[in-house]
Amino acid sequence: MNERQNSPSCERAPDLIAFLYGEADERETRDFQLHLQQCSACREEAASFGVVRESIAEYRDEALAGFVSTPVAQPKTKSALAALRQFFDLSPLWLKGATALAAVTFCVVVGLVLFRDNSNHVTSTNVNPNAVYTEQDVNRIVKEALANQQKPQPSQPENEPQIVAVKYPKPKPKSQRPLSKAEREQLAAELRLLPSNDDTTFQSLEDRINQ
Amino acid sequence: METLATDEIIVERALTGDAEAFGELVRRWERRIFALTYGMLGREEDARDATQETFLAAFRSLRNFRGEAKVSSWLHRIAVNQCISRQRRVKVRSESALEDEQETNAGSFAMPVSYSPAHVVEGRQQTAAVRRAINSLPVELRQVVVMKEFEELTFREIADVLDLPLSTVKSRLYTALKQLQMRLQKFESRN
Numbered sequence: 001m002n003e004r005q006n007s008p009s010c011e012r013a014p015d016l017i018a019f020l021y022g023e024a025d026e027r028e029t030r031d032f033q034l035h036l037q038q039c040s041a042c043r044e045e046a047a048s049f050g051v052v053r054e055s056i057a058e059y060r061d062e063a064l065a066g067f068v069s070t071p072v073a074q075p076k077t078k079s080a081l082a083a084l085r086q087f088f089d090l091s092p093l094w095l096k097g098a099t100a101l102a103a104v105t106f107c108v109v110v111g112l113v114l115f116r117d118n119s120n121h122v123t124s125t126n127v128n129p130n131a132v133y134t135e136q137d138v139n140r141i142v143k144e145a146l147a148n149q150q151k152p153q154p155s156q157p158e159n160e161p162q163i164v165a166v167k168y169p170k171p172k173p174k175s176q177r178p179l180s181k182a183e184r185e186q187l188a189a190e191l192r193l194l195p196s197n198d199d200t201t202f203q204s205l206e207d208r209i210n211q
Numbered sequence: 212m213e214t215l216a217t218d219e220i221i222v223e224r225a226l227t228g229d230a231e232a233f234g235e236l237v238r239r240w241e242r243r244i245f246a247l248t249y250g251m252l253g254r255e256e257d258a259r260d261a262t263q264e265t266f267l268a269a270f271r272s273l274r275n276f277r278g279e280a281k282v283s284s285w286l287h288r289i290a291v292n293q294c295i296s297r298q299r300r301v302k303v304r305s306e307s308a309l310e311d312e313q314e315t316n317a318g319s320f321a322m323p324v325s326y327s328p329a330h331v332v333e334g335r336q337q338t339a340a341v342r343r344a345i346n347s348l349p350v351e352l353r354q355v356v357v358m359k360e361f362e363e364l365t366f367r368e369i370a371d372v373l374d375l376p377l378s379t380v381k382s383r384l385y386t387a388l389k390q391l392q393m394r395l396q397k398f399e400s401r402n
Contacts, residue, residue: 048392064246
């Protein structure tokens with residue numbers, strides 16, 4: 001495309017463009033209409049540019065007909081608070097009241113349970129760390145504790161499952177008393193053993209072997 | 212009667228953390244930015260990507276928006292830059308590829324039932340010719356003609372977006388129309 005082909009045929013090309021696109025004011029429009037009557041180049045260009053614009057408009061309309069607005073990303077998950085708020089907004093009055101009552105009851109029950117646990121904990125740990133115990137006191141406390149342990153336990157109710165202790169036979173205690181000499185000899189005889197200190201018997205036995 | 216917030220107010224809301232505000236801006240300008248990118252790139256898929264990239268870039272640089280220019284000018288400038296950088300990245304598609312794509316996409320355009328098959332074929336050929344003609348324009352001419360014909364921006368708005376004198380916008384538009392006229396005449400003489 002050479003420059004001469006692109007160069008305006010008339011020096012009023014900018015006015016032609018403003019006139020063509022309707023951006024000339026009233027006075028400029030009137031003035032250019034008068035010019036068009038005298039300038040054949042501008043008349044031809046105005047007509048041909050009009051055709052070009054129609055073709056572009058057809059292309060544009062077809063191109064933009066397929067345009068579908070893309071949805072703008074929205075947060076998919078609601079916060080728990082927002083969901084709760086929406087629930088209360090949508091629910092009837094009686095349901096709101098029932099929910100509130102249930103919530104209050106739940107809170108009271110939980111509070112009571114926590115208070116009870118707390119008081120038990122305090123009782124069991126009610127020990128004065130600054131108390132001084134003598135040996136006699138300690139012995140007395142131990143005796144009392146042992147006595148409490150030996151007390152018969154209250155029988156369990158029938159409904160509750162009973163824990164059955166499995167009794168294993170106790171191993172027989174080894175005798176702590178040493179064997180007497182007679183017993184040792186008897187045991188050695190039963191086992192056909194000879195007493196280690198009997199030299200004469202050894203000698204006689206050796207003689208017999210040598211023979 | 213509810214008055215529409217200006218673009219500048221919407222941007223201010225977005226800057227103060229209003230998550231919905233930027234979405235409103237997107238909905239307001241999406242179609243026009245798409246028209247611009249379609250006109251500049253000539254392919255629906257590329258135009259959609261460029262439109263998306265435009266709004267992403269706008270969102271990223273939202274804090275840098277000083278309010279010296281109009282929001283619309285700012286968005287258009289981003290879109291034009293997106294198209295230019297995209298065209299630099301992507302290889303120029305061959306004429307045959309464009310024609311093939313035109314064949315496959317033609318069915319998605321809504322055509323009046325009264326059109327005869329000959330009219331439809333002729334229309335498709337004419338549309339393809341216009342597209343080829345626009346795509347073959349130099350970028351500086353194409354962006355002016357697209358902003359004017361696809362978006363119907365005023366000369367002043369185009370001058371603001373492209374940071375050009377008003378006279379340059381008019382002369383570029385004149386040159387663009389002249390070149391399009393000659394290209395379309397060639398097409399008609401061939402058929």
